[in-house]
Amino acid sequence: MSPRVTRIVGFAVFAAFVAFVAVLPSFISDFKAQQYAYVGIFLIALLGLNILTGYTGQISLGHGAFMAIGGYTSAILMAGNEQFGGPISGGMKDVWTIPLAGIVAGLVGLAFGPPALRLSGLYLALATFAIAVAMPSAIKRFEEFTGGGSGINLFGTPELTGSATPVEILGRTLTYNDWLYYLCWTIALVAFAAAWLILRGRTGRAFRAVRDSETAAVSSGVSLARYKTLAFGISAAFAGVAGSLYAIASTFVNPDTFPVALSIFLLVGVVVGGLGGLSGLLFGAIFIHFLPLWSQGQDLGSLLPDSVIQGTTIEIPLIGDYVFKGTNVPGGPAIVYGIVLILLMFLIPNGVSGIFHRVGQLVARRRYSRSS
Amino acid sequence: MPVATFADFMQQVVTGLASGGVYALLALALVIIHRSTGVINFAQGEMATLSTYVAWALIAHHGWRYWPAFVATLAISFLGGIATHRLVIRPVERGSVLRIVIVTIGLLILINGFVLWQWGGEPQALRSPFGTETYDIGGVVVPAHDIGTIAVALGIVVLLWGLFKFTKVGLALRAVAVNPQEARLVGVRVTWMLALGWGLAATLGAVAGMLTAPTVGLDPQMMQAVLIYAFAAAVLGGIDSPAGAVAGGLMLGVLLNMLSYLTQYDLFDWFSEELRLPMALLVILVVLLVRPSGLFGHPEVKRV
Numbered sequence: 196m197s198p199r200v201t202r203i204v205g206f207a208v209f210a211a212f213v214a215f216v217a218v219l220p221s222f223i224s225d226f227k228a229q230q231y232a233y234v235g236i237f238l239i240a241l242l243g244l245n246i247l248t249g250y251t252g253q254i255s256l257g258h259g260a261f262m263a264i265g266g267y268t269s270a271i272l273m274a275g276n277e278q279f280g281g282p283i284s285g286g287m288k289d290v291w292t293i294p295l296a297g298i299v300a301g302l303v304g305l306a307f308g309p310p311a312l313r314l315s316g317l318y319l320a321l322a323t324f325a326i327a328v329a330m331p332s333a334i335k336r337f338e339e340f341t342g343g344g345s346g347i348n349l350f351g352t353p354e355l356t357g358s359a360t361p362v363e364i365l366g367r368t369l370t371y372n373d374w375l376y377y378l379c380w381t382i383a384l385v386a387f388a389a390a391w392l393i394l395r396g397r398t399g400r401a402f403r404a405v406r407d408s409e410t411a412a413v414s415s416g417v418s419l420a421r422y423k424t425l426a427f428g429i430s431a432a433f434a435g436v437a438g439s440l441y442a443i444a445s446t447f448v449n450p451d452t453f454p455v456a457l458s459i460f461l462l463v464g465v466v467v468g469g470l471g472g473l474s475g476l477l478f479g480a481i482f483i484h485f486l487p488l489w490s491q492g493q494d495l496g497s498l499l500p501d502s503v504i505q506g507t508t509i510e511i512p513l514i515g516d517y518v519f520k521g522t523n524v525p526g527g528p529a530i531v532y533g534i535v536l537i538l539l540m541f542l543i544p545n546g547v548s549g550i551f552h553r554v555g556q557l558v559a560r561r562r563y564s565r566s567s
Numbered sequence: 568m569p570v571a572t573f574a575d576f577m578q579q580v581v582t583g584l585a586s587g588g589v590y591a592l593l594a595l596a597l598v599i600i601h602r603s604t605g606v607i608n609f610a611q612g613e614m615a616t617l618s619t620y621v622a623w624a625l626i627a628h629h630g631w632r633y634w635p636a637f638v639a640t641l642a643i644s645f646l647g648g649i650a651t652h653r654l655v656i657r658p659v660e661r662g663s664v665l666r667i668v669i670v671t672i673g674l675l676i677l678i679n680g681f682v683l684w685q686w687g688g689e690p691q692a693l694r695s696p697f698g699t700e701t702y703d704i705g706g707v708v709v710p711a712h713d714i715g716t717i718a719v720a721l722g723i724v725v726l727l728w729g730l731f732k733f734t735k736v737g738l739a740l741r742a743v744a745v746n747p748q749e750a751r752l753v754g755v756r757v758t759w760m761l762a763l764g765w766g767l768a769a770t771l772g773a774v775a776g777m778l779t780a781p782t783v784g785l786d787p788q789m790m791q792a793v794l795i796y797a798f799a800a801a802v803l804g805g806i807d808s809p810a811g812a813v814a815g816g817l818m819l820g821v822l823l824n825m826l827s828y829l830t831q832y833d834l835f836d837w838f839s840e841e842l843r844l845p846m847a848l849l850v851i852l853v854v855l856l857v858r859p860s861g862l863f864g865h866p867e868v869k870r871v
Contacts (some may be wrong), residue, residue: 254665275633310852313859317607323851328795329845336842458674460607466669526686526787529680536673537655544662 201555202227210476216380220251220373229372230484235379237442237480241464242390242473243433244301248462249470250394251426252406253311255321258434259458260330263294264303265435266442266453270347271340272296293439300435301428309422327458331450346449349442379440386433390473393429403471415445448555464547467539472548479547482539486532574706579828580821585713588720589818592775593790593797594804595727595813596768601806602744603764604656610674612794614651615772616787617678618644619780620686624772637777639641642789646770660761668707677736682787695781716778723774724813729768731809740764795844796823803851805864806836813864823847 244258269292275284306324314322334341340346367485369377383557393399401422404412413419460483468479543550572781593611608614619839622640627632631639632725655674697715701708731737742750743760751757775797776790783789798817826846854862 201865248665274690310856313856315859317601317806318802318855318861320607321798321848322855324795324798325845325848325852332842340849408763447860463664463669463672466663466665470663470665477771526680526684529676530684531680533673533675533677533680537670540666540670541658544659544666 204272212382219270220376225372228370228376232372232379232444233378233441234477234484235376235383236437236444237464237484238383239379239386239440239475240418240434240437240461241468241476242386243430243437244461244465244474245468245470245476246390246394246402246433247426247430248465249472249500250399250406251385251402253341253423253426254316254320254462255323255430255458256320256459256462257326257330258430258461259453259455260323260326261304261431261434261451262438262441262457263330263334263448264431265300265438267298267334267341267347267438267450268435269293269439269442270349274347274349276347278342280344289443290378293436293443296439297432297436300438301432303432304427304434305424307431308427309343309420311427312420312423324455324458327455330453331455334468342449344450346447346452349446349448375444378387379444381439382436386436387473390433394473398422398425406471424546463536467536467543467546469546469548469551472546472552474551475546475548477547486535487528499562572706577705577707577822578709581707581709581713581717583821583824584817585716585820586824587710587817588717588798589775589778589793589816590796590800590819591791591813591816591855592720592723592771592778592803594816595724595809596771596775597797597801597805598806598809598812599764599768599771601801603740603761604652604660604667605664605738606671607798609671609794610651610666610678610767610795611772612790613675613682614644614648614769615779615793616785616790616849617682618647618769618773619693619776619789620682622690622777623691623780623785624686627691633694635697640773640777643771644769645766649762649764651769652765656765657758657761679787688787688789690786693777693785694781712781719774719778721773721863727771727809734764736760765776792844796820796847799848799851801834803854803863807865808833808861808863811861811863815861819847819851822850 208554218232223231240258240262243261244255247253247255269289271283272287272292273289274281294398311322314542329401391397394402404415404417405419405426407424409419412422438453440454445452464479464483465476466479467475468477469475499511545552569786588659593615596611596615597607600606621643622636625639626633635847651674656667661672664811695712695715697711700711702711702714703709729737731741738753739750740759740763742753742755743764745772747757750760772790775793779789779793781802796819797816800815801812803819804813804815824845826843858864
């Protein structure tokens with residue numbers, strides 16, 4: 196396919212997807228709408244992380260911390276922190292806090308850029324990981340700003356957010372969860388378009404040049420300092436927006452809302468979605484939100500042959516008789532999750548974006564071979 | 568305000584060296600895998616926890632004595648490490664490094680789930696092979712377990728150094744770490760050397776786990792914090808340097824212990840147990856900003 200055709204197809208698919216997102220709530224339950232809202236939130240965070248890791252080649256194990264900064268910015272602006280002895284009285288409407296959360300997290304990301312310049316690879320991974328690890332403790336430490344360990348509760352303040360009351364917007368009445376869904380997905384689609392615009396031009400080329408070879412990038416006049424810092428800033432801003440929506444959707448924040456595991460799962464989502472591709476990230480977001488829930492529902496016993504169910508005794512030399520445990524016990528979901536994750540890495544080496552890319556190549560090859 | 572004496576100081580150093588010895592062993596495991604496979608093995612801590620559970624099960628359920636169980640666990644871990652490399656890591660070895668990283672994260676989740684599923688979440692007790700006595704050395708009270716830990720850690724490090732330095736296998740292992748293609752050309756069986764590296768790392772982890780369990784108690788989350796410390800120690804020393812990993816582990820152990828000890832003074836009363844980990848990482852961050860390749864690492868020189 197020529198680039199022009201590719202672009203037209205791309206726009207058509209995107210438009211179809213927007214239409215799909217717009218009508219989906221009519222066909223699913225209220226609860227499901229809330230679940231899909233979370234998928235939109237993760238998509239925003241993954242878009243940001245992919246700009247940094249997939250396009251610029253800088254591994255971050257600390258994006259949960261940027262989400263925490265965004266989430267806390269929103270929560271504090273809404274609920275205030277005077278009740279803990281802080282200076283902010285709050286009272287801001289939820290939607291207005293979202294861009295501010297993005298800006299605050301983005302500024303922190305920019306500030307993190309210059310020190311990160313000195314580090315690369317695993318050293319950078321450790322440095323970002325350090326932020327993720329330190330974040331919960333830092334939140335507890337600055338109690339007068341953040342409410343410490345018990346966090347900030349937004350539930351039951353309908354004038355701000357976090358209530359089950361219907362929302363009136365554009366002459367329609369939406370249930371609260373449908374409103375949440377549309378809020379998250381509108382921002383997610385805008386974020387998707389923004390990421391595409393950033394990456395298609397000069398800036399995106401510079402990012403990829405930095406990823407592919409720093410030395411070659413510098414000798415072509417690409418400033419490492421400028422573009423690495425910029426990538427950190429943009430990426431953190433996306434994460435901040437996602438964190439803000441996360442706080443709004445879950446109606447509370449506390450230090451455990453953004454655990455270290457979140458940072459790791461964001462990286463998992465980016466790799467599953469496909470590094471250096473945007474379309475696959477949707478599947479990365481679905482993966483990190485739904486796979487834990489799905490594996491919770493699995494009874495491992497149904498996956499195993501009958502001969503190894505509970506109470507079966509196996510004789511092992513030297514050790515003696517071994518009584519096989521029941522399968523419906525804690526730990527089972529984690530086993531399923533781990534196996535699925537490893538198998539996915541075996542089966543789709545370049546993530547879901549890689550599959551799309553491959554299909555595109557096959558289609559193109561057929562076209563060319565037919566015309567010749 | 569208590570007055571610090573030299574004995575107090577030495578006390579903290581010895582306790583720090585004992586926990587640092589454990590970090591050093593696990594950091595060494597991380598370095599060995601990083602040198603051969605090029606990734607940080609996130610599952611290293613869980614592999615160690617699994618090994619420790621195997622030792623505990625042999626002792627508690629099957630009536631084995633400690634040292635036979637210890638040796639058997641090392642053997643099982645070694646074979647388990649080789650099997651892990653052959654079954655799980657080898658299929659993804661070509662391609663993006665991040666893919667291997669995600670596989671090790673999958674392995675972390677899988678092994679953690681397996682341990683919880685098989686042995687439950689309640690803490691178990693694994694006794695120390697060195698007993699519970701304490702020795703008074705010039706006013707410094709040292710538990711036998713601490714002495715034993717330091718001795719075992721140093722012994723293993725020396726053994727490993729000997730293996731790498733004086734044996735043919737060690738030479739092959741080093742050759743593979745430096746240049747796999749050329750090593751293959753001169754007849755080194757590269758894949759088996761990589762698997763051997765994983766086996767050695769799993770064995771080191773098993774030792775670290777069995778030395779940790781008596782002091783903190785055996786539960787499925789036991790090695791998670793230790794892994795973070797070991798990661799920090801390995802990076803502090805320079806991720807490509809085994810000697811750096813050992814030095815980094817010991818320094819980190821002493822540093823952390825000193826920080827906890829200082830909390831009794833007014834000047835440091837803001838410091839709490841909770842800040843131990845962030846504080847350690849902060850110190851390492853500062854070190855890295857001054858020396859981006861760690862204390863003993865070599866900056867990577869790349870051909871464009």
